[in-house]
Every structure is written in C-alpha cells, then in structure tokens.
Amino acid sequence: MTNFAGLAVGLLIITAAAGYGDFLGRLLKTGLQAGATGLALRIAVGLVFLGWMMFWLLLAGSTSAIWFAGLLLPGILCATLQWRILVHDLGSDLQGIWPLLAIAMVLFAVDMLAASMPVFDADSNAYHFALPLQFLARGELFLIPRAVDGAAPLLFQAFYALPLQLGGEFAMLATAKLIVWVLVLLIYGVARPLCGRWMAGALALIFLTMPAVIYGLSAGQVETRIALLTFAAAALIFSMRENPTIGRAVLTGLLCGGVAAAKFTGLLYAAAAGLMLVAVLRRPSWIAAAAVAGLIAGGQWYGWLWLETGTPLFPMFAGPPYWGASHAAEFSQRILQSEAVLPGDFIGLITYPYHVFMATNPGFEADRTGLGPALFALLPISLVAAIRWCRQGTLRSAANWSEAARLGLIFSGIVLLFYILWWFFGASQRVRHLVPVIPLVMLILGVAAHRACQSRPACALLGLVLLLSAGIQAGGWAFFHRATAGYIISGSDRAAALQQDLLDYDAIQWMAENFTDDDLLVLMERRNNFYLGQPFYRISSDMERLVSNGQNDTDPRRFLSDLTALGATHILFHLIDNPAFSVRDDGNGSVLVLYEDVDSLGVEGSGIGRFHQLVMKLLRDGCGKIVHLSRTQRKMSRTLAQSSAVDEMVIIVRLVEDGCAYPAAFDDDPVRRGHTDWTGQPRLKLPGW
Structure with missing residues (x-):
C-alpha cells in the first residue's frame, strides 16, 4: 500500500473518531463548543471509544479488515453529516498566525515523511507495535504473561491494530503521529482565549518540539498519546466551572477511563482528575456517573487481566503459573529498584525537578528524552503572575477568579495530585513518563507568564524567552530528524534502511x-x-x-x-x-x-x-x-x-x-x-x- 493510501487510512480513522466523539457529545447533551477545542475534544473521546471497541473485536477474534472497516463507517458517517459543525470556527480560530501555521506545516510534513521509515525504536519494536502485529497474526487477543509490556492495559496497542490491518505499517505510524497533532490543536484551542493566538501557537509548537515529545512522536510510545486524553479530561473539568453538565462529567470519566486503560499509571491520573472533579462539581450523582463511565471505558482490561492471571494489577498479587516469590524478588531488585534513581521520599519529591533539569543521572533519561528549556524558562515569569494574583486577592474568593487563575488552580491541582501519587506509587522515575501531564504544566506556566507581562519590556522578555527556547528545541528536532533526511535523500530505500539499521x-x-x-x-x-x-x-x-x-x-x-x-x-x-x-x-x-x-x-x-x-x-x-x-x-x-x-x-x-x-x-x-x-x-x- 502506498504512503498516500496509508495516510488516507490514518485520516479516516481520525475522522471516524471525530464522528463518534460528536455523536456521544450530542447523546449526552454536553454542548461542546466548536472550533479547535471542540474538534480536538471530540476526537479524543472518539479515540477512547475506538480503542474500547478494538478490545472487544480482538477478544472475539473479529480481526479481519471487514470488521475493522465496519467499525469506522458509522463514525465517518456521523462526521460527514456534522462536518460543518465539526469544522465551524476552526478557520477563524487559526487566523492571523500564518507564520506559525507555516512552521507547523513543515513539522507535519517531516513527521509524515518520518512515518515512511522503518521502525527502529526499541520499545515500539518490542511491544507497542509488536503486540498488535501478534494479535493480528494470531487472529485474536491473547495473554502474554510478561510484566510491564505484556500483561498490562493495552488500549493504544489494541488501537494500533486498526490502522495496521487496514493500511499497514505506514498507516499505523501516521495514525500514531496524527493523535499527537490533535493534542497540539487542543493545546492551542484551550490556550487561545486565555493568552491570545500567538502565545497559544507558540506554546503548542514548543510542546511539539520538546525532546520527550519528539522521541515519543517518532514511533509508538504511549505517553505522548495518553497526553491527549489527560489534557482533554483536564480541559473538560476546567470548562465545568462555567458550563457544568452531567454529560461533560460523563465524558471526563470516559477519558479518565481511557487513560487507565492505556497504562497502569493511568490509574493514578484517574484518581487525581477524579479528586479535582469532586472539588469542582460537588454533585454526587454527576460524580457517580463519571465514575461509572470511567469504569466502563477502562475496566475491561483489568477484568480481562484478572480472569487470565488472577490479579488485575499483574504482577502484583500474582502467583503460579505466571509468577512466583523468587521472580517477584528479582523483578523488584532489577527492575523496580533500578528505576528508582532517587529515594521515594519527600526530599526526592521536592528535588526531582532540579535533577531532571540538570540531568544529574542517566536513569532519568533527561538528556535525550527530557523536557527541554521552555518550562524552566517560563517558571520565573509565571511566578510574577502568581505573586500578583495573591497581592490583589484574586485567589481569596472563587467569585474573583479570572479564567486564567481558574485554569491555573484546576490544572495545578491535577498535576500536583498526580505528581505526588506518581512519585510514591509509580514504578519508574524516567521523566518521559510524566509527558501525559506536561501539556497541563505548559498551559499553567504559559498562561501565567502571559498575564505577568503588562508592559512592553516584560512582553519583550517573554518573547525572547520563547524564541530562545524554540530555537534550542528546534536544533534538537533537526538533530533527531537527521535520520529522516538521510532516508529521504537516499531515495527512501526501505530494504537498504532495514539492512543497515535493523x-x-x-x-x-x-x-x-x-x-x-x-x-x-x-x-x-x-x-x-x-x-x-x-x-x-x-x-x-x-x-x-x-x-x-x-x-x-x-x-x-x-x-x-x-x-x-x-x-x-x-x-x-x-x-x-x-x-x-x-x-x-x-x-x-x-x-x-x-x-x-x-x-x-x-x-x-x-x-x-x-x-x-x-x-x-x-x-x-x-x-x-x-x-x-x-x-x-x-x-x-x-x-x-x-x-x-x-x-x-x-x-x-x-x-x-x-x-x-x-x-x-x-x-x-x-x-x-x-x-x-x-x-x-x-x-x-x-x-x-
């Protein structure tokens, strides 16, 4: 299948996701807005639905192209019938930032060219892409009793089987990349009303060129895809301060369930977002509805693991024939302890950001898959806004909160709760495992920094910070895509690339x-x-x-x-x-x-x-x-x-x-x-x- 056909498959999958998301939004009477934010939210919801359906199709052994195409058709039909609403205001949202759009188009084109390359990422070769290939080769979902990357919640690995079956390797890679681009659109859409088009566009592109995001975007790493679901859930919680509906609560629960279905650490995010939802809504019936939606969206993987292995949290509480005391000891010593670079105590919790920024230990993987300079450069400027809000009494009463302050408090609450839970209960201290909440941190700091700039010198300083950060990260992006350039220049000889690098x-x-x-x-x-x-x-x-x-x-x-x-x-x-x-x-x-x-x-x-x-x-x-x-x-x-x-x-x-x-x-x-x-x-x- 040609690359163009593979890209078409990826676009059709995203279109189907938008259609399903719009249908669920209408069914639940959520009143989702139009424009960039509304479109991206609908796609995020639709992706969770498609991943949920893929679990059942794989479990039933219905893995033929006919079944998968049949899954997409209703979503595509819904999107076709509602396409005017889906793209309404999208053009006006993107007006006036043509230079940034031109840069985005270049980045997108290079991403699609990179999707034509063979997969050399170790994790993707090991399980992110290998598992869907094995499921399709076997013709059904089956248990691989291997901790971390086999017997685990596999929402996106199951989802990847959809483009892999319909369009091959390129379609799978292109679809995986398109998911991250939907996240970029959502970051822009949420930030635009709060800090303007240019600042929102800059934040979206800076996120896209973070080393950890570049690394995850290159293949099948799930953290960058989970980030779309976490950010969408946070955006819905933020919107419910002004427009609370039970439908939005249900969609929030569905998205949090999708996060939990994608990775064990997603349970920690679901808990953090759930606590913030309780604080925002304070309506027990709505919160219960969100919890039920989350259980439906993510519970199937844990139920399946429980039936197959005797525990929903494999290898925790597992026994023969898949686990034993000696293996648990080795797993703890050689995997869990090796991943804990810093002691899991309060001091480590406080000092971890410093260690990550300075890349003090290779165990953090902060050098090649770190967060880049932008967040740390924005931090002191954003603190100015926080101090100003405190002095003005903005944060003393919810009635006085501006939209920027409200977003900062809600997003900060989710991030801090997740970070604390992750620090004390997470298995790895690699910084890329925090990518699912990095878009929230980016919005917190970016919006606050924008509000802090109330004079021309301050605005000039902020612009310089963004420009320098973007320049540094652009250099990292160019370095990463040396292989892409070499592959294209050499004539995109796939067999030669495999022979040289596989x-x-x-x-x-x-x-x-x-x-x-x-x-x-x-x-x-x-x-x-x-x-x-x-x-x-x-x-x-x-x-x-x-x-x-x-x-x-x-x-x-x-x-x-x-x-x-x-x-x-x-x-x-x-x-x-x-x-x-x-x-x-x-x-x-x-x-x-x-x-x-x-x-x-x-x-x-x-x-x-x-x-x-x-x-x-x-x-x-x-x-x-x-x-x-x-x-x-x-x-x-x-x-x-x-x-x-x-x-x-x-x-x-x-x-x-x-x-x-x-x-x-x-x-x-x-x-x-x-x-x-x-x-x-x-x-x-x-x-x-």
Whole structure:
C-alpha cells in the first residue's frame, strides 16, 4: 500500500473518531463548543471509544479488515453529516498566525515523511507495535504473561491494530503521529482565549518540539498519546466551572477511563482528575456517573487481566503459573529498584525537578528524552503572575477568579495530585513518563507568564524567552530528524534502511526463508520483534517466568522443559567475542567450543547473562544445533542515529532431541503455546508487507 493510501487510512480513522466523539457529545447533551477545542475534544473521546471497541473485536477474534472497516463507517458517517459543525470556527480560530501555521506545516510534513521509515525504536519494536502485529497474526487477543509490556492495559496497542490491518505499517505510524497533532490543536484551542493566538501557537509548537515529545512522536510510545486524553479530561473539568453538565462529567470519566486503560499509571491520573472533579462539581450523582463511565471505558482490561492471571494489577498479587516469590524478588531488585534513581521520599519529591533539569543521572533519561528549556524558562515569569494574583486577592474568593487563575488552580491541582501519587506509587522515575501531564504544566506556566507581562519590556522578555527556547528545541528536532533526511535523500530505500539499521537483519531473512509454519522462535532480544515474520515468544529474566532463566536458574534440563512446554523449536541469541569460547565450522556446520566452564562466563561487560549460559549449555549437551550464524552492529540508539556500535554474533539454535543429554525434556506437551502467536498456519499478510 502506498504512503498516500496509508495516510488516507490514518485520516479516516481520525475522522471516524471525530464522528463518534460528536455523536456521544450530542447523546449526552454536553454542548461542546466548536472550533479547535471542540474538534480536538471530540476526537479524543472518539479515540477512547475506538480503542474500547478494538478490545472487544480482538477478544472475539473479529480481526479481519471487514470488521475493522465496519467499525469506522458509522463514525465517518456521523462526521460527514456534522462536518460543518465539526469544522465551524476552526478557520477563524487559526487566523492571523500564518507564520506559525507555516512552521507547523513543515513539522507535519517531516513527521509524515518520518512515518515512511522503518521502525527502529526499541520499545515500539518490542511491544507497542509488536503486540498488535501478534494479535493480528494470531487472529485474536491473547495473554502474554510478561510484566510491564505484556500483561498490562493495552488500549493504544489494541488501537494500533486498526490502522495496521487496514493500511499497514505506514498507516499505523501516521495514525500514531496524527493523535499527537490533535493534542497540539487542543493545546492551542484551550490556550487561545486565555493568552491570545500567538502565545497559544507558540506554546503548542514548543510542546511539539520538546525532546520527550519528539522521541515519543517518532514511533509508538504511549505517553505522548495518553497526553491527549489527560489534557482533554483536564480541559473538560476546567470548562465545568462555567458550563457544568452531567454529560461533560460523563465524558471526563470516559477519558479518565481511557487513560487507565492505556497504562497502569493511568490509574493514578484517574484518581487525581477524579479528586479535582469532586472539588469542582460537588454533585454526587454527576460524580457517580463519571465514575461509572470511567469504569466502563477502562475496566475491561483489568477484568480481562484478572480472569487470565488472577490479579488485575499483574504482577502484583500474582502467583503460579505466571509468577512466583523468587521472580517477584528479582523483578523488584532489577527492575523496580533500578528505576528508582532517587529515594521515594519527600526530599526526592521536592528535588526531582532540579535533577531532571540538570540531568544529574542517566536513569532519568533527561538528556535525550527530557523536557527541554521552555518550562524552566517560563517558571520565573509565571511566578510574577502568581505573586500578583495573591497581592490583589484574586485567589481569596472563587467569585474573583479570572479564567486564567481558574485554569491555573484546576490544572495545578491535577498535576500536583498526580505528581505526588506518581512519585510514591509509580514504578519508574524516567521523566518521559510524566509527558501525559506536561501539556497541563505548559498551559499553567504559559498562561501565567502571559498575564505577568503588562508592559512592553516584560512582553519583550517573554518573547525572547520563547524564541530562545524554540530555537534550542528546534536544533534538537533537526538533530533527531537527521535520520529522516538521510532516508529521504537516499531515495527512501526501505530494504537498504532495514539492512543497515535493523538488528539481526540477516538472521531475520534466513528465518523467513527456512522456517516452517510449525516453528516457534524464542528470543530475549527486543529491538527486532516487529519485523519477525514468524511466531515468537520474547522471554525476560526479570518480567516473566514461563521460561526459567532468572538469576537462580542454572538447570538446562528445566530450561529445555520450559521451552518444550512453550512449543519452541528455535532460539535466537547474541554473543560478544570472548576468549573463553569460540564458534567455528567443523565441516558439518557451526559449533560452539568452550574453553572455560559456562557458569564462570557471566561477568559484567561480557554480554553473557543467565539466558546465554543456559543456551550455551544446551549446545554443550547436544540439545541444540547452530543453524545460522551472522554478525550485527548494536548501536546505542538507532532512533537518534548514533554511530557507536558493538559488534556481536547472532546465533540461531535449533532444538534437537537426537543426541541430547536429557531427551526426556522433549516429552512435555506444548501446553503454554497459547501464550504465543503460533497458529500452525501462515501469518496474516498485512497491506504493504
């Protein structure tokens, strides 16, 4: 499928979302406004509805293009019938800022060009895009009992299956990017009445060029998409001070439910927004209606997890066969503790913004996926407005609140509540996990800074701050899109780009030519999963236990039994050259020759973990045969086009019973194959593949 057709699919999905959002708004008599704000709010609501429907379609096994097209048609029809209302006032909202619109058009065009590139982002290859591909290949939703990125609420991963089925990879990437552009429109729409067109446009573009947003926008990171739902919910709560209706309360609950359905930390935002909704409305029946809407919109994922794993918050409270005490200890030590750079106490809560701004620890990922300088540059100017409001008594009585002060108080309440909950209950301190509330922070500081400028010198200072911030972030944007420029200049040769930058490209090509429909690959590598053309299961020493390869698992017999129970036939793993072993050709193929005991090889920096040791033991004991050997270059960041790389061997091992030292391990039935995308049939062919 051509890129134009893929983009058309993405636009049709956004159109359907707008139609469904408008229908729900009319049904609930919300009285949503027209213009940029109203259009973006309707799309946000419609996206939650589409994601909700995708859960049920995937669960029912209704994954054909006919079902998905049928899901879109009513929404497109609603949008077509109401298109005058949907776009009413949109043109007038955008008048007078043509230079900013021109910049936005350039950024949008580059984004769409970037969508034509193969996906090299590790997280997107591992699960954001790999999961919808596996669901479609299997023809249904199924449980992958892996913590964090498998057994979790997957609203957007399920939603991505919609454009992937209808338009292929480009349609999926384009749709993911369009969602963020809807957020940009919403930021502009909410800010415009409070601080003017130019300031609103500047804030929207500055948000778009934040490093964390650029990074998330490049592929399937859900935080930047969740931000649309969080900001839309906050905007509706803000609007209910002047125009309270039960319909808006229900839509707020629906959006908060969507946030919870997208990620476990969405529960924290739902709690924060819910508390602010209580403070704003003080109407128990309306609040109850919002809670029910949230439960309907997000509860299905938690109910499904509960039925499948025994707990709605996997791996918390989980037990056999998917979890155990030893795995919980390793998960806590190697994942949760490693993500907690600062102590989770009150001092850490207060000092975290400083550490993020100064990038004092690489664990924050504040250098390449940080927030940029704009927020910190706007902070002192916005404090002037806050001090002025306090001196004038503006904040003493709700009757005296200006719209700007009201927005600042409501948004600040949501942000602070979420930040406190996230700090004490969140699993990771990476700053990009705060992206869902960054648009709220941007509006708080931007609107306050605008209100603080009541003289020409002050306005000039604010303009200089915005210009410098935009310039710095534009440089980061240009650096990030070096890879996009190189791809376009080289003629958009997709095969060449994959060959150059896809980890394990040669191995993947070999598997495509040699694997049968009965084969199942097991691997630990996560950077190539989206491009695997055969059924696979990605294991982890920390986040799953179907295959025993944790720190205390040294028995290759049990390892092989677990692989057999999974239905595995092949293993892919990487090795770094090491004097303790060699891989050489003995005339009958490649063999592993050991010069030291396998258990002594797992030292820091060797690239050998427990998984590698266990696979090497299978080779040593005659239970595996090397059927493919190639080499690859592991770059620090392919997304950022960093050139430093580590040379590694890529080895594919076929499990063999003949000659195995423990053949009884092959007697186990593949009882856990249901947690893979194996069907015994050729994989579904998607558009453009």
